[in-house]
Every structure is written in C-alpha cells, then in structure tokens.
Amino acid sequence: MTRRVRQEMARSSADPTRQVSLTVNGEAVTREVSTRLLLSDFLRHELGLTGTHVGCEHGVCGCCTVTLDGAAMRSCLAFAVQVEGADIRTIEGVAGAGDVLHPVQQAFHECHALQCGFCTPGFIMSIVTYFEENKDPDLSDDGIRAALSGNLCRCTGYQNIVKAVRRAHELMKA
C-alpha cells in the first residue's frame, strides 16, 4: 500500500477554549477545554474516566449517568464548561475505601444484573442516587421499575436489575 506523505496538520482543534475547574470523585481538576466538548467526552477522554459510557448521546439511554452535586444527570446532555465549580461523581468514585465494592455494585454481581456491562455504570449511578435520595425507598416491583425507568438495558431484560436493587437495599441495611 502506498503511504501518503503526512499532511501538515494542526496539533489541536481550532475550537475556542475556556478554562473549567471542578471536583471529580473528590479530586480537584482544572482543564482548558473546547467550549463544545460534552461533559461525557470530557470525563472519558480528557480525564480518562472511561467507566461513564455513551450509548445514544441524546439523553435517552442513561449509560452516561453521573451525579452532579449529588443529583443524577446525563453527562451527554451538558458541556464540560457548564459544570464549572460542580462536584461530579462517576462510577469510578463509587466503590468504598480499600476498593470494596459499593453495595449496589456487589448486588449487581450477586444477582447477575449485568451481561455486556455497557449500561451498568449508568444503572449503578442512578440506583446509588435513588437510595441516597430515598431513605425509605419503594421496593415493590413497580416501585423499583419506576426508579429504573431512566436507563435502557438491551441484555438483561431488567429482571435481575430489579432483584439487585432489593439485594443492595439489604446489603446497605446490614
């Protein structure tokens, strides 16, 4: 195959940039970023936190769920520059000290609540937040399913995720 002469090429894109400072999983971060860089891409490609997945980039699948100041949000629907000063938590910040799995992570494993695992970080972030926000969560089937209704999974049929939510609740009480 004929190799091409390498074109003279810019080293960085011509996008206007802006500085953004925030906290991610407890660490202070400051970066100069393109003003149109999505928060999901910022987390994944600038910070290397690739556990936040992108399944649709239009706010429907929930794969990109992180927490912003404690509330669940879809990182594909925000620009990095919009979260100046925010406190972001991603799936990488969920496990406890000494790398012990968070009860929700542990429950996913015990209940076979994941197959390909692509949707899993998003589900875990949603569920972790759900428990944080609901001290007395509705653990009926309908209640749990309603709580999960912002996340798509194409592999599991959700049944074991429902089970994992109950199991996580048990583990957290213990």
Place this chain on the structure above:
Amino acid sequence: MSTAMFGARVQRLADARLVRGEGSFIDDIPLEGALHVAFVRSPFARARILSIDCQAAREMESVAAVYTCDDLGSLDILMPLLIPHPSLDQPRTQRPLARGDVFHVGQPVAMVVALDRYTAEDAIRLIDVDYEPLEVELDLQAAVADGAPRVHEDVANNVAAHFVQSTGDPDGAFARADHITKIKVQVDRSTAAPLECRAVAARWDRVSGELTVWDGTQAPISVRGGLASILGLDEDKVRVTAPDVGGGFGQKVLLFYPDELLVPFAAMQLGRPVKYIEDRNENFIGSSQERTQIHELELAATKDGEVLGLRDSFLHDTGAFIPYGIAIAQVASTSIAGPYRVPNIWVEFKAVYTPTVTITPYRGCGRPQACFAIERAMDKLADELGLDRFEVRRRNLIRDEDFPYRRDGLMFADGLAVEYDSGQYGRALDMMAEHIDLDGFAAEQQEARAEGRYLGLGLGFYVEGTGLGPYEGSHIRIHPITGKVYVNTGLSCQGQGHETVFAQVAADQLGVDASDVIVVEGDTAAFDWGVATFASRAAVVSGNAIHKAAAKVREQVLEAASNMLEAAKEDLVLEGGKVFVNGVPDMAATLAEIATASNPLRYAFNEAAKTSTQFAPASRHDGPALGEGEAPGLEATDYYSPPHAAWAYGVHAAIIEVDPDLCSITFKRYICVHDCGRMINPTLVEGQIMGGIAQGVGGAHYERIEFDEEGNPRNANFMDFLMPYATEVPHAEILHIETPSPLNPLGVKGVGEAGCIPVGQVVASGVADALQPLGIGPLEHVPLTPDMIFTALGGEKEE
C-alpha cells in the same frame, strides 16, 4: 467426571471489572495520537452521485485526509458475499464508499479523518455531494411486481434469490385434507440496538509491518482473515481483538461494514492510529437490521385437527444488499413447521431488495417470523375447528418417541438436514398448562369481564436450531508457574458470560475452581482457528471443544502425576488444584508442580523450577529430557464439529390485560418453559432468556423501523424508536426441562436466541383472547401497536 461445576449457579467471573466501570470497550482503549473518523452518508434511498467536492474539507487544518471511492485504490471493491448459495442468483454487495450510485439512506459516500470527532463532523458538512434522486418502492409486495422501481438496475422484480424446498408429498396431503386453514402474517423490521454501537480502531506499525485492529465484532478470526486477504497482508501480521463488546445480537457478526476496512486502511496510509466510534443515529442508518417477512401459509388438516401438510410462500426483505446470503430466510423456511409433526411441507421464499439498510441476522434470525406464522396458523386452525388451543397443539407435537425427527428435503442454514435431536414437547406443554392454572385463569377472565376488564391468555411454542458448525476449537494450557488453567478459544463475547461457562467446563475436567480458569477469547493472537459467535452456538460448539481439550490435558496431568507420585493412574484423584493418591492425601502434587515437572528446564528461576532442572534427582539422566514424540508442559488443543444443529424448544404464555379504550397492554404474568439440553449454568441461561424476552416484547408491541415513502427512516434515534424500559418488560417465571442433546459430549443446546422467538405470537394471541368478547378482528401483524389494536376493534383510522 466430577460434576461440581457443570450445572452450578457460578457467579460471573467478568463482573468485577464491569461494575467498577473498568471494562475496556473499544472507545475506552487509550490510543496515543489517534485520529477520528466521520462519514458523509447518503441522504437519499436511491440516487446517482453526480459529483463530490471535498476541496473545502481537505483544506481544513485539522483534517488529515478525506477519502472518496476514487482515493481507495485496491480497496474500491465490492465487499465479499459471505455465504453464497445456489439459489442466490442475483447477489449484490456494497462498496466501502459508494461509486456512482447510492442504495439506501445512510450509505457511506466519503470518509473524513481528523483530529477529533467534532472536527471530523465539521468537515463532512463542508463536503458537497450532488445527487440525482431516483424512484423508489418501499413496500415489499409492490417491489416484486413487474415494473416496480428497481434497487439494482439489472435485478428484475428486485428478487435476489428464489428458493423452494419440500418434504414428503404436500400436494397429496392437501388433496386428502378435511379442512384447510389459510393465513397471511407479517413481521416488521426492527434492529438489534446493542447499547454500545459498533466501533473499530486500528494501529499500523510500519517497522514490524503489523496491523492491530480493535473491532467490536462477533467474528474476530473471520475479520482477520478478510482483512489480510483484502489488504494483502500476511495473516500473521494482522491481529484482531474484540475486547469488551457492549452487546451484539447478530448485528456485529456481519463483516465487513465499510468502516471495518477503511479504518485499518487509513491507519496504514496515515501512519497514525485511527478510530471510528459509530453514533446512535449511524447505528440506525448504517448497521444492519432484520425481520420484515410476509408469509402466506396454509395448513391441511383432518377434522380432528391433525395437520397433514403445510404450504408457505413468503417474501423476505433483504435491504439494499445481501452480504449474508439467504441465511435468515433459510432459517425461517426450515423452522416453519415449528414443533409439529407435519410430514408434508412445501415452502418457498423470495429474498427481495429494498432501498433500505442491509438485512443480516438479528437475534432470532428468521425464527421469530416462522414461529409467528405457524403459531398464528395453529390458533386459527383451532378456532375454525372449534378446538382448544392447547389441544390442537397436543395432537400435533412431535412425540418423545419420534426423536430423532427428520424433515428430509429441508436443508438448514448449516447446509445439513433438519433433524430435531431430542425433546419432551408434550411435557413442556403440560407443565405450562399446569403452571398457568388454566381453570383458575378461566374463572379470573370471567370475573374480569364482568367488571369490564379484558384479560387474555397468550400462548406460543417455538423450536430453535442451535449450535451450528462448522466448528470451534480450544487450546488449554496449565501455566507452569501459577498452576492456573488457560483456555483459549476463537469466539468473542458480547456479554453472554462465555468466560464463566467455559471455565466451568474446563474446571470439571481439571479439578480446579472455575475462578482458577482464565478464559481468553476474542484475540487472534491467542487462538486463531474458528469462526464466530452467532446462532446460539458458543456453549455447544466452543463448550464441547473446551471439554474435549480439557479431557486430553486431564490425561496428561494424571500420566505425569503417576510418574511423580509413583502411583497407578487409577489410584489418583484430581481435585482442589492438585492430584493425590486416593486415601493418602499427603501423597500429592499441585497442578503447578506437575506442570513444572513436565517441562524439562535448564534454569532454576524459582523454587519449584529446581525440581525440573538437569541435575535434579527426578530429571532423566539416561537419555534425552524429552523422549521421541513427547512435548513439554501440560497442554492440548481440540475441536468440536457438530453433526448438525441441536434443536432447543420451549413454550411461552402470558396473561395480558388490554385496555380497549387506550388499546394498551399490560402483562399480568409471563411464563416460559424451555429446554436447552443440559444447562452449564442455570443463572446465565435464565439471563439469556430474560434478555431475549425483553427484546421479544419490543418486537411484539413497540419496536419498528419506520420509513417514509422516500425511504427516509423516521425514527432513527432512541427517542422515537421505542425500546422497552424496565417499566414495559414483564417479570418472567422460568421453568426448566433438561433433555440432553445426544449430539455432543456435554449434552447441551444453545439458548442465546430462544427468549425472543415466540413473544410476538404470545402477545397477539393474548390480545385476541382478551378482546374476543368485543369481536376483535384478526391480529396477524407485529409489532402489534395500539393503532393496530384500535383498527382490529373496528376503529376508524384518523390520518
């Protein structure tokens, strides 16, 4: 053989990384200096390209290259027809980048490689393509009519293939029949929609001449073979790995998508890593889909409801190209009689081009359509003869003593005869009747009706030919340092849990815990004989290959241990990672020690290794360290090639409530009785079934790819394509039957696709049963949307 691991609900070995977000999906792999790809795609379903102007894009400073078909050199080819078939007399495949004509909305026309995806997308907007739109016909039945606009100018009536098969004497059966039931059914187009879209990245090492490709594919070995041949490289210089893959469901078994060729090509040309991450819209318009078929089926029956013969003629939508041959239609045509003892069958199909994204298998692969056709027909037969739905099935199910049951003259998608290997069909139906409590339900249905609520019972039986050849293999080695068992196989995994079930199979032979088995797949550098993950075949074909290779290694372990422990092989026990003499647990050697001792060494790099060096007492001092014909270490390779498909089956039922005002449905119960032979891991089997049912529910009620009359997809995003959330998918009660397959040593059958197959029928028959008092019309088309229920109730359509 000990059965400690086989059949156990072992928790998955792959989870720990994934729940922490530490998976390595393709876009997670750091590739220093990678460039990013975006495509210019056709906005027309059918058009001639008059000109392409890339000048402005090429001048952008952050663009490395822009390619059209004129820039591809030897890559400007028709991509391979993967599965040729004698009936496929008008095969058409796609070019990596369109030359002259475009054949569906979304077909790649030009490729930009730029600094990042954002810039690449800016650049594609600067590329000016001038098209002359051509006439199209989207309707499958209109497309085969004389004079219909053609997708490919030289393919008359848009027919790619016409294929007829028969068994027995169908004409005789119809002549003898007391009653003939006729039905016309349709299943619409859907898509696999894996949550991770497709992705490919490549790096070319100019110094070593090695091409490394990361491809989210179900078929890394096949991709490697194809890349080597198309790019003109030695196979050994091409490494294809499929790391973590976020679901596939068939969509990722097709090769080649244009990007799979163009990304490695660009990496070689530009001398930098190149990456293409498909976005969701592209997945809808550029990655293959499946389902549309229209069947016209007739059953010839006696007045007692015994089916004597079946005729089916169907149209199969193959999209704009047919790279995967007639596989889907062939599976549908050979599964058409389902679980029934129909001795006389005539089945014909036409595979028809439409100006839409290409059709290749999506989980189910023709089976959901065949199941919908035969099961709707059986319900209609029961209605027409005044028989109960369970009873008409009972009278026709293949009986236990009929196995193996052949349908001579029907050839399955593996090129082998249709022969159902084993099953207990009658028992499955009885279990369902009992579990659902038919009498109890009848009373409940009456009570509900009295309250103005409408409950129905949906019922569907399915069969699934699984575990297709040609073969898979496995290489197993006991690592001499750690004693861990390495299992290499040629498949790739998209979340099914191969690593766990394969470890269970190997662990049983080698007396270790499943967690001590390291399964490596999806990497041509680890093992490069084999085909791909498809057709519910991994557990059957790779599973048995692993079993056979592990049995060989087991023999080697016992042989070596017998020398080391100076005990007869018959007296040895292999358990807990070591071999010991029966009754004398102290006389033992660990697998690591045995593996070390089986490898004559010169250097004592650790304590254990000392025992294997040349001056050690146990080493041979009277001849060569390895005798003639001996090999070092504990390792073996073996293969499994099935004699033909292993046929799994099952029956699903649901209690469905329908609201006749909203025309919405609610599942009250969903029950599945299934048999996939011996189960390696029931938890994972259930996972496959539940996931399949969820996709089935999508296809039964929600999901349909919609095109406008010009061939533009109308719902190519997750907002408008209604994939079910947890709130739409029912809780499934799953009951197992295990009838071993006589075809393979493990007695297993596949289960990957099972769950989705009968759901369309379950929903349609359940809604029909529920609304019967309201005089509902026939429900012979899925997805059965609220609109369609409304129309079947006699409602007037508002436009």
